[in-house]
Amino acid sequence: MISDFSERLIVQEVAPRDGLQIEPRWVETADKIALIDQLSLAGFSRIEAGSFVSPKAIPALRDGDEVFRGIRRQPGVTYVALIPNLKGAERALAAGADELNLVMSASQTHNLANMRMHCEQSLAAFADVVALTHGVAVSLNGSIATTFGCPFEGRIDEDRVLQIVDAYLELGMHGLTLADTTGMANPRQVHRLVQRVLTRVPAAALTLHFHNTRGLGLSNVLAGYEAGARRFDASLGGLGGCPFAPGASGNICTEDLVNLCDEMGLDTGIDLMHLLTLSRRLPALLGHEMPGQVAQAGRNCDLHPIPENLPR
Secondary structure: OOOOOOOOEEEEEEEEHHHHHOOOOOOOOHHHHHHHHHHHOOOOOOOEEEOOOOOOHHHHOOHHHHHHHHHHOOOOOEEEEEOOOHHHHHHHHHHOOOOOEEEEEOOOHHHHHHHHHOOOHHHHHHEEEEHHHOOOOOOOEEEOOOOOOOOOOOOOOHHHHHHHHHHHHHHHEEEEEEEOOOOOOOOOHHHHHHHHHOOOOHHEEEEEEOOOOOOOOHHHHHHHHHHOEEEEEEEEHOOOOOOOOOOOOEEHHHHHHHHHHHHHOOOOOOOOHHHHHOOOOOOHHHHOOOOOOOOOOOOOOOOOOOOOOOOO
């Protein structure tokens, strides 16, 4: 049970990047921009607005430059870009990204599938990005994919994760993300690892990224919060998944997470009704239903009319 409700739970919206990257239907640049602009009005302080990867690798996000240049930026919102390498970092900086998110897997096998590099090569490439951004007003976040388990290698040793955390900090990363890329984490595992990581970084520098592949996404959020984490990725409608990890279904659903927090009295500063309106538009945009539940069921306070034929 959550014992302290006093600190805000910060939700970073990742649907424009992680959510759209595996969608088979092309989403027009103007529609991406409109979605981000609406999310910017919902109360988020952080939005992962796109990526600067090879268009051959992720064709759905090949318009990252246009998206970042076209969005209407709101004061107090950090617009994050995922970048794979030095070239991607150069493009993201030119497009005005506020933060660069660099990703390496804890699993060598997944890193080869996802980045086409060994982990040691990824770290060397990150050093080049750090050098590029020296003196530039941009934040750097290092994400660790497959933190809690790999679909190819299975369980990931916690000490391996902590070694990567230390390597990121030594490089000069400002923030860290522990990513459950294929939804293999469980609450006890999350609680234990988050406590260990928080001995190295403050809560303000740590993000947790969960998928709901096996139905434990929101449970893992609560476990992470109980352990001291305060920032969590989520995706509108429950969209998303890694195209290079078998079975990686969607991220935890933003509106479901915000609804959970609202019901528990845990402040997020996010407008749930605004989210529900946006989420209910996604099927028309993408051509399929969303896995999010609150958009379908409604909030607990959305009561139904009393049946007229009840016995008196």
